[in-house]
Amino acid sequence: MELNVSDLSVARGGVPVLAGVSLSLSPGQALVLRGPNGSGKTTLLRTIAGLQPALAGHVTGAEDRIAYAGHADGLKAMLTVTENLIFWAAVFGTRDVAQAMAAFALTPLADRLAGTLSAGQKRRLGLARLLVTGREIWVLDEPTVSLDADAVALFAGAVHAHLAAGGMALIATHIDLGLEAAVLDVSPFRVTHEATRLGASDEAFL
Template identity: 65%
Template sequence: MLKVTDLAVARGGIAVLEGVTFEVAKGQAVILRGDNGSGKTTLLRTIAGLQEPLAGQVDCASDSIAYAAHLDGIKANLTVEENLKFWADVFQSDQMDKAVEAFDLGGLLQRPANTLSAGQKRRLGLSRLLVTGRDIWVLDEPTVSLDAFTVKAFAEIVKAHLAAGGCALIATHVDLGLEGDTLDVMQFRAKGDSTLSSFDEGFL
């Protein structure tokens, strides 16, 4: 479903990864690993189409990727229901009810998003994955701010997505109990890149 070939990605115009090549098949999850600042977020943003690669290519069906990153991507002044309806309209989706049930948002629908806890905001943000109806999930530390119970629930949502024929590319330090391959991005470190530090992770 997703094929990455000889991809080179950059931060601030400086290559951080090069020669990245892998595939994610239907029903498969691939977990990205790597040191802090190694370029996992930069790689995911490039695959999701949010920045141009330096070289190489990403092959997948048009409009097939749903991306979730560190920020929740919600509109704070709208209610939970209004956020969901906004996404449903954007993606011309009928999956809103499914998202509400999966992420246990039923009791929060009339709450303004800016009154939610960090964990509730995260659940709302992640619910967009189901609303989009897209097959390829590209996820960057998706369990940030989630408690242990909700992490397990989210893992089951990902498993159901895979079982339905979707696929997922996930950068995470949390064991979600998913059967799949692990890809260590350190093997693709760009030659001559000496700029990385542990401080960089929040910006990659």
């Protein structure tokens, strides 16, 4: 089943930032979002992932199918690498974490507390969570931040494998991951006029 976004309008801090965004993803496809910093890519991804309400438009095909990875790694500092993945596997109803650990070269760090990891290691662990979710659609916001070249290659390999298995990926990134992916520049959808400030109902999600 496809992911479809139709005529979506989103706001940041109560102010509209993007309007009229439409996109679709089919199994095995990736779409890369581009645009300058502050253009609304994060807000768009969070809205598609269901973390904040849209101003207008519709998202279909997302129900219980999205795994979102944002700027925060979502780790528990006092749990080990293995324990963090086991925790997230239990949340999503899966069991095996060995594949996720191997995919992101985390096996040698299995017994390390997450709080003692370097920024790049934490990022790899945060991304490894994607592999234990069992979710078909990955929505990723600048996933390669803090990763060195080798780790970027590991991540790209994980995305390739996910797509080959029929998964989908929506990724905001300025890095060339070597994917056969369409590119959507959000710049034409930016709201440029001075917008009337809306209610604060969405601010709790930002």
